[in-house]
Amino acid sequence: MGEQKRVGILTSGGDCAGLNPTIRAVVLRAGKQYGWEVMGIRQATHGLMKDPPDAVVLKPNQVDPLLTAGGTMLGTTNKGNPFAFPMPDGSVLDRSEDIIAGYHTLGLDALIGIGGDGSIAILRKLAQQGNWNLVGIPKTIDNDVGVTERSVGFDTAVNIATEALDRLQFTAASHSRVIILEVMGRDAGHIAISAGIAGGADIILIPEIPYTIDNVCAKIKERQQQGKNYSLIVVAEAVRTEGGDALTHTDGLGECRLGGIGQYLSEQICGRHVAETRVTVLGHVQRGGMPSPSDRLIGAAFGVAAVDLIAAEQFDQMVTWQNRQVLSVPITEAIAHYRAVDPKGTLVKTAQGLGIYLGD
Numbered sequence: 001m002g003e004q005k006r007v008g009i010l011t012s013g014g015d016c017a018g019l020n021p022t023i024r025a026v027v028l029r030a031g032k033q034y035g036w037e038v039m040g041i042r043q044a045t046h047g048l049m050k051d052p053p054d055a056v057v058l059k060p061n062q063v064d065p066l067l068t069a070g071g072t073m074l075g076t077t078n079k080g081n082p083f084a085f086p087m088p089d090g091s092v093l094d095r096s097e098d099i100i101a102g103y104h105t106l107g108l109d110a111l112i113g114i115g116g117d118g119s120i121a122i123l124r125k126l127a128q129q130g131n132w133n134l135v136g137i138p139k140t141i142d143n144d145v146g147v148t149e150r151s152v153g154f155d156t157a158v159n160i161a162t163e164a165l166d167r168l169q170f171t172a173a174s175h176s177r178v179i180i181l182e183v184m185g186r187d188a189g190h191i192a193i194s195a196g197i198a199g200g201a202d203i204i205l206i207p208e209i210p211y212t213i214d215n216v217c218a219k220i221k222e223r224q225q226q227g228k229n230y231s232l233i234v235v236a237e238a239v240r241t242e243g244g245d246a247l248t249h250t251d252g253l254g255e256c257r258l259g260g261i262g263q264y265l266s267e268q269i270c271g272r273h274v275a276e277t278r279v280t281v282l283g284h285v286q287r288g289g290m291p292s293p294s295d296r297l298i299g300a301a302f303g304v305a306a307v308d309l310i311a312a313e314q315f316d317q318m319v320t321w322q323n324r325q326v327l328s329v330p331i332t333e334a335i336a337h338y339r340a341v342d343p344k345g346t347l348v349k350t351a352q353g354l355g356i357y358l359g360d
C-alpha cells in the first residue's frame with residue numbers, strides 16, 4: 001500500500017445503466033487495493049460549485065447494492081456549462097473558479113470523471129485551469145466517444161431497444177402494420193443499427209447514411225409481395241427528413257430537443273397508402289433499469305483501470321476498450337475523434353448482407 005490518497009468521483013451528462021457498477025468498482029479498487037478514501041461528488045460539477053462542496057465518503061462495505069442499480073447514486077446533470085453557467089436572472093457567468101475551488105477544498109489528490117465526450121472535455125478544461133489530476137471513464141448510451149469501442153451504458157440501451165423490437169414484431173404481424181421504433185443516440189446511429197440487426201428490423205435508418213422515402217416504401221412493398229404482412233423500421237432520433245430538415249422541438253424551458261422522425265416517416269408511408277403505420281418513441285426507457293451483465297463488466301474493468309492509472313500517476317488519460325482489453329489514451333485524443341457509425345464498417349455490411357434497407 002502506497003501513500004494515502006483521497007480520490008473524488010463524479011458522474012456527468014445524461015445518466016445510463018452501468019454508472020453505479022462503475023462507481024462500485026472504483027470504490028472497491030481504491031479502498032481494498034490501495035487503502036484510499038473515495039469522495040462521491042453529487043450532481044456532477046454542481047456538487048463542486050457548492051460551498052461547502054456536496055460530497056459523501058463512499059466506503060467499500062457500502063457499495064455492493066450498486067452492482068445491479070440503474071442510474072447514478074451520485075446524481076448528474078447534462079446542463080450548466082461551468083464556463084457559461086446559466087444564472088437565475090437569465091445571464092451567464094463563468095463559474096469555473098468556484099468548481100476548481102471545490103476540488104481543492106475537498107483535498108482531492110485526483111478526480112475520476114465519468115462522462116461522455118462533452119462532459120470529459122469540460123472536465124479536462126477545468127483540470128488544466130485548476131491543476132487537477134483527472135482520469136476519465138467514457139459513458140454514454142450513444143457510444144460515440146472517440147477511440148473507445150465501448151462506453152458504459154450502450155449495451156443496456158441496445159438490449160432495451162432490441163427487446164422493444166421483439167415485442168413490436170408480434171403486434172405488427174397481428175395487425176399487418178408497419179411499426180416504426182424511434183431510438184436515441186444523438187447524432188450517431190449506433191443504438192439503431194445494433195438493435196435493428198439484433199431485433200430483426202427490415203429497415204434501419206441512421207444519420208450517417210442518406211435514404212429515400214421511395215426506397216423505404218419499396219422495401220415494405222417487396223416484403224408484402226413476399227407474403228410478409230408487416231415490417232419493422234428502426235430510426236435514430238437524429239435522422240433528417242428526406243429533404244434534409246432536422247426534426248427538433250423546443251421544450252418548455254426553451255431547450256432544443258431531437259424528436260419527430262418516427263412520426264414523419266409514418267406520415268410519409270401512410271400518405272402513400274403503402275401500409276398502416278404506428279410509431280413507438282422509446283425515449284428514456286433506454287437509459288433506465290438494471291445494467292446488463294456487459295455494462296457491469298465494462299464498468300468494473302474501467303473502474304479498476306482508472307484507479308490503477310491514478311496509482312501510476314498517469315493523469316489526463318481516459319480509459320478505453322480496444323481489442324478486448326482496457327487501455328488508456330490522452331483525453332485530448334479521445335475528444336478529438338467523434339465516433340459515428342462507419343458507413344463502410346462491419347455492422348453496415350452485416351445489415352446490408354441480411355437484406356435490411358439501410359439507405360442508399
Ligand code: F6P
Nearest residue numbers: 014078140141142184185186258
Ligand atoms: O446523450 C444521451 C442521450 O440520451 C441522447 O441519446 C438523447 O438525445 C439525450 O441524451 C436526451 O437528453 P435528456 O436526458 O436531456 O432528455
